[in-house]
Amino acid sequence: MNKVNHWFRRGFCCVCAEAKTQTSAPIEADTCTSLIKQCGTSLHSLKTFHASMLKSHLHRNLHFLTNLIAQYASLGSVSYAYSLFSSTPSADLFLWNVMIRGLVDNSHYHHAILLYKQMLRLGIQPDNFTFPFIIKACSCLRHFEFGIRIHQDVVKFGYQSQVFISNSLITMYGKCDKYELSRQVFDEMPDKNAVSWSAIIGACLQDDRCKEGFSLFRQMLSEGSRPSRGAILNAMACVRSHEEADDVYRVVVENGLDFDQSVQSAAAGMFARCGRVEVARKLFDGIMSKDLVTWATTIEAYVKADMPLEALGLLKQMMLQGIFPDAITLLGVIRACSTLASFQLAHIVHGIITTGFFYNQLLAVETALIDLYVKCGSLTYARKVFDGMQERNIITWSAMISGYGMHGWGREALNLFDQMKASVKPDHITFVSILSACSHSGLVAEGWECFNSMARDFGVTPRPEHYACMVDILGRAGKLDEACDFIERMPVRPNAAVWGALLGACRIHLNVDLAEMVARALFDLDPYNAGRYVILYNIYTLTGKRKEADSIRTLMKNRGVKKIAGYSVIEIKNKLYAFVAGDRSHPQTDLIYSELERLMDRIRQEGYTPDINFVLHDVDEETKESMLYLHSEKLAIVFGLLNLGPGSVIRIRKNLRVCGDCHTATKFISKVTGREIVVRDAHRFHHFKNGACSCRDYW
Structure with a gap:
């Protein structure tokens, strides 16, 4: 208990000093309680009234003092509340319950537990009002051992049949990842209310037993229990199929909760999780006052549904309304940008990060940004972010090493790996990154050394x-x-x-x-x-x-x-264009094909010879040459030459491995046009410049 007294000692001095300096008239006993409550949300008013109580000696009345302590706690002034409590040597259970509740309501869970222990030492027996608050303290701290002790006290003092206490125990065990105990308490309850069902469904959710949680929700309905708002929200989080989503939303409408903002937001997330993004968006659009959680839920839905452009569009709308994303939302958006490999969008996200809103999770966000720039083909920007970081972890180092490997910069990856080992012990992910880098660069001896060092030097089992x-x-x-x-x-x-x-x-x-x-x-x-x-x-x-x-x-x-099916994607002015082999669906098709023909003539004059081995159809050689010219990579490159400004880097993304003929042709194209061309295929990056590729034809 000395810990609690030490923590609040300063508060006691402040109460006495401040109360004595307040100027106020004495008050009557019959109006004291109502006047305490009238202080509402004003701490200054309460202190003034407290001064009046001191002048009228009403602070000596236990009932009035208890109300004053409760009011201080409700206004968040826990140190004032406790200083008053500790100055009153009373065994009154109601007073102790008020103080324990004040500590728990203000998230001082450890101090609440210490106070409960002192209460028992003094021989003060807890009642049905004590237990829910002290169980909540254990729940929030995930303090399973003390939670078990509290449960034993519940049985010892004869309160195991109290519904409210059992509900608290179900929640506590669920948060401590002890679902079996939650279920045992639930099954042994002689009576259950809506909160009981909500608590056990929430415990299922906590233990990733979504199927069982939804089954319990259906059981609750079949037994005629009216679901609470909490039970419906927990059931929504358990939903994993279209049919379940429809069933739950029907219950939402039947219970008149379809206009509740938190329920609408949860419903949008539920439908999105089941792939019903259009329904989710309709619900989202119907929410009049959208908070960050609502926006974040819908953005994440688009990310998970592999609809990155829609996710980014919604992010822009959110920011236009003055709501900035949190780190979790931004990490989802970064994943969406990684799917698109959009260099322009990566710059936009980088700009959002520099606003400084993500200080608490800056490490995770900046690490994700490094990975994003790598996947967009810009090692330069990835390294700038890496060098500018105040803190790095093993994931950061691995991301940068992996980036060098994907781009064929094996030596640079090895140099960075050596730097890393001086401060951070590599793990199995780091070794995958460095071994891949050695593979892409043909560094056989170095690869052997890295592999052999895993168990020998770092205790990492391959x-x-x-x-x-x-x-x-x-x-x-x-x-x-x-x-x-x-x-x-x-x-x-x-x-x-x-x-x-x-x-x-x-x-x-x-x-x-x-x-x-x-x-x-x-x-x-x-x-x-x-x-x-x-x-x-x-x-x-x-x-x-x-x-x-x-x-x-x-x-x-x-x-x-x-x-x-193979395809190539290019981004022009924040819009993505996809091409397949022989594609004639684009409005600029005639212009693309005429420019392609001229370009093929130019590179032939420079020494390019079509490699018809990469045409796998059984046709004559002339047809094979024509088919090579119409590969998706070449069409995308020509489209970029026509629509990007002079000197702009042409960035292409191919979903399959780039074919050998296109690789050769692109080297010649970079030479005759004087343009840098970056191609990301299914395995690595190729940087073409002045007739050469960064892979040095080792791929």
Whole structure:
């Protein structure tokens, strides 16, 4: 108890000093309680009235003093309340309950528990008003051990059948991740009210038992219990299907809660989570007074529904209304921008971050911004953010190292990795980043050193993803036999990622026999991944095995595996344009194709020769050349040349691996146009400038 007395000692002095300096007239006893309550939300008025009580000696009346303590606590002045309480050596239970409640209501949970312990030591027996508040203190602190002790006291003093106390216990156990105990208390209750159902559904939600939570909601309705607002909100959070969402919203309407703002906001999130974004947006638009939570819920819904442009549009609307996003919302928006890989939008988000609204979570936000700039193709800006950070964690370092790797800057990644090791111990994610960087840059010896150092120097046990990286390093370098030996010596069974890395190496080096063996393993481990079939099909085609290639197409058809259609995306003036091979859907099609023809003539004169091996259809050579010219990457690049200002960097995003002919052609295009072209494909970035690529043709 000395801790509490020490914490409030200053308050006692202030009460006496301030009350004595107030000028006020004495008051009558019969009006004292009502006048205390009339002080409302004014602490100054209450202190003035307190002075009057001192002059009238009414502070000696326990009833009046208890009301005064309660009023001080309700105004947030807990130190004043406690100083008055501690100056009154009384065993009155009501007074102790008022003080415990004041501490809990003002989030002084530890002090409330200390006061409860002192109460027991003094022989003051708690009652049904004491327990809900002290249980709430345990709940907020997630103090399971003391919560168990309180539960024992509840039974000891005979209050286990009190509904309000049982409801508090259900909530407390739920927040302490002890759902089984919550359910036990609920099942043993002789009587239940709407709060009981809400509490147990909330406990299900806390323990990620959404199916059980929604089942309990239906049980409550079937038993004729009218759901509370809290029960409905908890049930909404448990919903995982369209049908459940419709059922809950029907209950919302039936209970007249469809105009309640928090219910509307939760309903919007519920429908969005189930993929019913259009319903969610309709509910959102119907909310007259939108707060940050409402905006954030709907923005996050668009992010999760893979509708990043809509998410960003809503963010702009929110900020125009003077509401700035919190860090969680902004992190969701950054994820949306990462999907778009929009450099312009990355700048906008960066501008929002510099407003300084995210001080408490600046580390997470700036780390996400680094990752965003990396995915937008700008290592320069990513490194500027990294260098400007006051604090970095292991995720920050890993993101920057991974960025260098994706862009083929392996040496820079290794240098940064060495800097990191001086202050931060790398983890398994960091090692994936650095091994991938070695793979993309052909740094075999360095890759071996990093891999061997994992367990030797840092106590990190390699996982399948690390073995896959090493297979990729060896395979890309043409060391296929060494890669196979490495797989045979693995202490864990190779998974699809490991075999996939080896199959990719077989494509690069056209090793048919090994590819067939690896493909058989992959078709068992990952039978519906179209990419595996396509690689083997390409290997057969490039080596003239047309019959075998056709058999792969038949196998895909029989298994219902469909090849992913390739497309390229380019951003012009904050608008995204997508192109597929041979695309003629764009309004500028005629201009694009005429400019493409001129461009192909120019690069031919510089030495470009079409590589018809990358046309996998069985047609004549002239047709193959024409088909190469119409690949989506080339169409997107020409569109960028036509619509971006002189000297602008052309940024292209391809959903699949860029084809070898387009890679060669783009090098020539960067030379004859004098433009920098950045292409992000499914595996890495290629920076084309002055006729060369950053990958140095090692990809």
